Amino acid sequence: MNPAGALARVALLLTLVAAPALSADPLVVYSARNEQLIKPLFDRYTRETGIEVRFTTADAAVLIERIAAEGRNSPADILMTVDAGELWRATERGLLRPLQSRVLADNIPAHLRDPEGRWFGLSMRARTLAYDPRKVDAASLSTYEALAEPRWKGKLCLRTSKKVYNQSLVAMLIAQQGEARTEQVVRGWIANLAAPVFANDTQLLEAIAAGQCEVGIVNTYYLGRILKDRPEFPVKLYWANQGSGGVHVNISGAGVVTTSRQPAAAQRFLEWLSAGEAQRFFAAVNAEYPANPAVGLDPLVAGWGTFESSQINLGKAGTLQPQAVRLMDRAGYR
Amino acid sequence: MTRLTRAPAATVVLALLALPALLPIAATVLAWSSPETGIWAHQLEYVLPRVALNTLLLVFWVGLGSLLLGAGLGWLVAFHDFPGRGLFSWALLLPLAVPGYVLAVVAAGTLDYAGPVQSWLRAVGDLDLQRLQVRSLGGAALVLILTLYPYVYLLARVAFEGASRTMLEVAMTLGEDRRGHFRRVVLPMARPALAAGVALVCMETVADFGVVAAFNVDTLTTAIYRTWYGLFSLQAALQLAGLLVVVVMATAWLERRSRGREAYAATRPERERLPRRRLRGARAWAAMLAALMVLGLAFLLPVLQLSAWAWQHAADLDARYLDFALRSLGVAGSGALLVVAAALLHGYALARAGHAVARGLGRLATLGYALPGAVLAVGVFAPLNALGGLLQGTLVIMFIAYLARFLAVAAGPVEGGLARIHGGLDEAAATLGSSGPARLRRVHLPLLKGSLLVAAILVFVDLMKELPITLMTRPFGFETLSVRIFEMAAEGEWTRAALPAVMIVLVGLLPVYLLSRRMDHVA
Numbered sequence: 129m130n131p132a133g134a135l136a137r138v139a140l141l142l143t144l145v146a147a148p149a150l151s152a153d154p155l156v157v158y159s160a161r162n163e164q165l166i167k168p169l170f171d172r173y174t175r176e177t178g179i180e181v182r183f184t185t186a187d188a189a190v191l192i193e194r195i196a197a198e199g200r201n202s203p204a205d206i207l208m209t210v211d212a213g214e215l216w217r218a219t220e221r222g223l224l225r226p227l228q229s230r231v232l233a234d235n236i237p238a239h240l241r242d243p244e245g246r247w248f249g250l251s252m253r254a255r256t257l258a259y260d261p262r263k264v265d266a267a268s269l270s271t272y273e274a275l276a277e278p279r280w281k282g283k284l285c286l287r288t289s290k291k292v293y294n295q296s297l298v299a300m301l302i303a304q305q306g307e308a309r310t311e312q313v314v315r316g317w318i319a320n321l322a323a324p325v326f327a328n329d330t331q332l333l334e335a336i337a338a339g340q341c342e343v344g345i346v347n348t349y350y351l352g353r354i355l356k357d358r359p360e361f362p363v364k365l366y367w368a369n370q371g372s373g374g375v376h377v378n379i380s381g382a383g384v385v386t387t388s389r390q391p392a393a394a395q396r397f398l399e400w401l402s403a404g405e406a407q408r409f410f411a412a413v414n415a416e417y418p419a420n421p422a423v424g425l426d427p428l429v430a431g432w433g434t435f436e437s438s439q440i441n442l443g444k445a446g447t448l449q450p451q452a453v454r455l456m457d458r459a460g461y462r
Numbered sequence: 463m464t465r466l467t468r469a470p471a472a473t474v475v476l477a478l479l480a481l482p483a484l485l486p487i488a489a490t491v492l493a494w495s496s497p498e499t500g501i502w503a504h505q506l507e508y509v510l511p512r513v514a515l516n517t518l519l520l521v522f523w524v525g526l527g528s529l530l531l532g533a534g535l536g537w538l539v540a541f542h543d544f545p546g547r548g549l550f551s552w553a554l555l556l557p558l559a560v561p562g563y564v565l566a567v568v569a570a571g572t573l574d575y576a577g578p579v580q581s582w583l584r585a586v587g588d589l590d591l592q593r594l595q596v597r598s599l600g601g602a603a604l605v606l607i608l609t610l611y612p613y614v615y616l617l618a619r620v621a622f623e624g625a626s627r628t629m630l631e632v633a634m635t636l637g638e639d640r641r642g643h644f645r646r647v648v649l650p651m652a653r654p655a656l657a658a659g660v661a662l663v664c665m666e667t668v669a670d671f672g673v674v675a676a677f678n679v680d681t682l683t684t685a686i687y688r689t690w691y692g693l694f695s696l697q698a699a700l701q702l703a704g705l706l707v708v709v710v711m712a713t714a715w716l717e718r719r720s721r722g723r724e725a726y727a728a729t730r731p732e733r734e735r736l737p738r739r740r741l742r743g744a745r746a747w748a749a750m751l752a753a754l755m756v757l758g759l760a761f762l763l764p765v766l767q768l769s770a771w772a773w774q775h776a777a778d779l780d781a782r783y784l785d786f787a788l789r790s791l792g793v794a795g796s797g798a799l800l801v802v803a804a805a806l807l808h809g810y811a812l813a814r815a816g817h818a819v820a821r822g823l824g825r826l827a828t829l830g831y832a833l834p835g836a837v838l839a840v841g842v843f844a845p846l847n848a849l850g851g852l853l854q855g856t857l858v859i860m861f862i863a864y865l866a867r868f869l870a871v872a873a874g875p876v877e878g879g880l881a882r883i884h885g886g887l888d889e890a891a892a893t894l895g896s897s898g899p900a901r902l903r904r905v906h907l908p909l910l911k912g913s914l915l916v917a918a919i920l921v922f923v924d925l926m927k928e929l930p931i932t933l934m935t936r937p938f939g940f941e942t943l944s945v946r947i948f949e950m951a952a953e954g955e956w957t958r959a960a961l962p963a964v965m966i967v968l969v970g971l972l973p974v975y976l977l978s979r980r981m982d983h984v985a
Contacts (some may be wrong), residue, residue, distance in 0.1 A: 160952075162949045162950075164950075165953075182938040182939065183938065184937075184940075185933070185945075185948070186933045186934055187691070187952075189691045190836055190840065190933070190934050194840075194843065196844075197840075198854075201850055201854065203854065210953075217694050290675070290678075290687070290688055290692065292691070292692070295692055323575065323592070324595060324598070325678055326597075327676050327677070327678055329954060330954045330956070331574070331954075335575060335576050338581060340575040340576060340592075353955070450695075453688065453693050454508075454693070457508040
């Protein structure tokens with residue numbers, strides 16, 4: 129039989145069944161947070177309230193352009209990202225609307241949400257030092273800046289500066305210490321690299337475990353994921369900058385889209401996510417920290433102990449991000 | 463007379479076909495209306511010189527490597543007989559089904575310092591291979607060659623197999639030996655096909671993000687994304703993309719110019735193929751090993767590693783994967799039909815178009831392939847949304863964007879096929895009263911079948927792997943296998959992404975096999 133013809137028939141069939149059935153007023157989420165981290169929660173919300181939650185995933189920058197292009201016709205009610213800078217960028221474009229919510233204001237600490245109420249952190253992601261305890265004495269570690277010292281020459285591993293997590297980290301360093309000092313630090317890091325920068329934190333952690341380098345900077349949940357599969361994995365975390373600015377944190381968070389036709393329903397959904405079992409699951413599913421301090425930690429995460437985190441409002445990560453990227457270009461951080 | 467009356471119609475057809483690609487290209491041109499001077503000063507000083515050099519080096523090595531590997535294997539398979547030839551002739555296409563970014567991750571995962579190969583070497587031989595860095599420009603070039611050479615191989619094989627016994631006999635009466643015949647007759651006749659293959663490889667290399675991102679090699683494309691995502695300036699990113707389009711246009715123009723007005727055409731489908739030379743002894747083994755090595759590195763070993771990773775996460779496999787697979791097949795199948803049909807129209811219109819404007823439009827229509835996927839997706843999506851919510855929830859925008867991106871892939875083989883149809887055939891057909899659709903069906907289609915199948919295979923596997931356009935323009939809940947890879951990979955869960963990756967390869971296998979077997983019968 130003719131394969132091209134068969135393909136055509138299959139294709140036609142698929143296009144016909146692709147459109148799902150409509151129900152009353154579903155909420156629509158555009159999410160840069162992955163399907164497997166959000167879908168169980170969305171399903172649960174539907175079970176509890178009867179409100180269907182539809183979503184699509186893509187990079188935040190793409191979702192922002194999509195909302196902007198769709199304009200008044202955008203079906204999006206909520207934009208969800210894995211980084212504060214992207215939410216800040218969405219507010220710059222006028223795509224998120226301010227919410228007056230007692231619940232969200234009570235549940236989410238001030239530095240993890242927009243002062244004007246346009247976005248809210250739902251989980252906290254800590255970016256700190258990871259080290260090889262077989263080679264490094266924890267007492268020799270202290271701050272992000274100290275990794276620029278010559279004693280770490282040939283011992284440091286970093287992830288690419290293309291990842292927004294490093295762009296926010298450098299942006300926050302600029303906010304704390306100024307541009308000149310930060311550039312010095314970044315140059316020092318680059319001079320200390322043991323290997324070309326990695327494409328992701330998992331590779332970086334594997335490199336520490338394999339002995340290619342002794343210390344690096346990672347988001348803690350990457351180690352959490354590895355530890356869930358391999359509890360004996362020989363890399364430990366160190367809380368950076370305790371007593372000097374605190375650990376750099378970022379958020380996975382969300383805001384209600386300006387053109388949403390049901391902002392009240394969207395707000396109720398965010399409020400639901402900010403407390404109780406939903407909030408616990410939101411963080412625990414990926415070994416992150418709940419944004420709501422009243423909510424308990426995943427046992428593995430609790431085992432890493434408590435730490436002082438940076439209290440600077442995360443909107444800064446957005447305002448300073450372009451500056452941080454240029455600084456990293458100048459310093460040769462690829 | 464007919465030429466004059468047909469020309470306007472051809473121009474209209476070309477303009478319509480160019481429209482999808484023109485949307486994002488126009489966006490890159492319009493972006494220049496307000497240059498981001500601050501960003502440009504920075505880019506010129508710290509970014510552009512480095513990424514431009516990297517891009518050039520990468521394109522050079524990948525283009526050269528794919529040409530040598532693809533044409534070499536094509537020559538081996540078309541003109542020689544050795545153990546396993548029949549199998550290799552289609553199996554060498556299989557690496558097409560492996561997405562480049564997947565091969566890159568497998569290479570980084572297995573060959574980097576922390577990977578099993580180097581760990582083992584350190585354990586048994588105290589061998590430290592830190593200098594041999596996979597995550598480098600050279601590594602990226604190798605991975606791209608291994609995933610892209612099949613474009614050249616496929617086109618080269620078809621062109622070589624078109625070489626006929628008659629032509630060899632003519633060449634021999636003119637005093638050529640077999641080698642001279644290859645150099646002076648077969649190779650020049652195959653040149654348009656080889657050039658088309660290498661052009662596709664180069665454009666894909668320029669637009670590649672997955673491989674270079676996995677190895678952290680900075681190219682123009684990564685700079686475009688960094689400007690957009692990191693510096694928050696889509697405007698400046700589009701300006702950079704505009705630069706890229708100009709470079710690609712200039713290169714394509716130069717290539718066509720260097721080919722000049724040479725034209726080669728066959729008067730009828732060749733029934734009498736050149737007899738294959740039977741290789742014996744060491745040569746036969748060498749030929750088989752060479753083919754096996756390429757297949758092993760580009761396909762067998764990576765798929766084995768992916769399968770091992772997928773096995774670790776076998777629990778992920780649920781009934782939904784049947785939907786993902788069917789949807790991938792459906793999208794790739796219907797997309798391939800659409801794009802190949804458009805390429806056929808494009809080829810005819812281009813052949814009839816009298817004046818330069820029409821031909822220019824025809825060329826513009828194929829430039830979308832060189833644009834980074836996400837830039838193209840935004841460039842098509844934004845203007846089409848100006849139509850209001852009309853297209854929301856449909857697949858229309860997705861398919862228009864596919865057309866913008868992949869027309870080039872189908873247009874190459876189709877144009878090559880049309881060029882081989884001798885004008886005299888048309889005249890003969892006209893004398894016999896056969897015209898229009900009848901002539902297309904009875905005279906051209908049988909001659910074009912091979913080229914159309916080649917085009918369909920290439921577009922099909924490209925669509926199976928396609929990510930950025932599908933990701934941005936899909937309706938809610940519309941998940942394909944490549945979208946599945948994104949879901950896992952975006953947060954660095956690469957071993958979990960292996961399951962959908964293996965399925966892309968498996969699902970892509972069957973159509974590639976079927977189509978290439980069929981091609982054997984019609985070529």
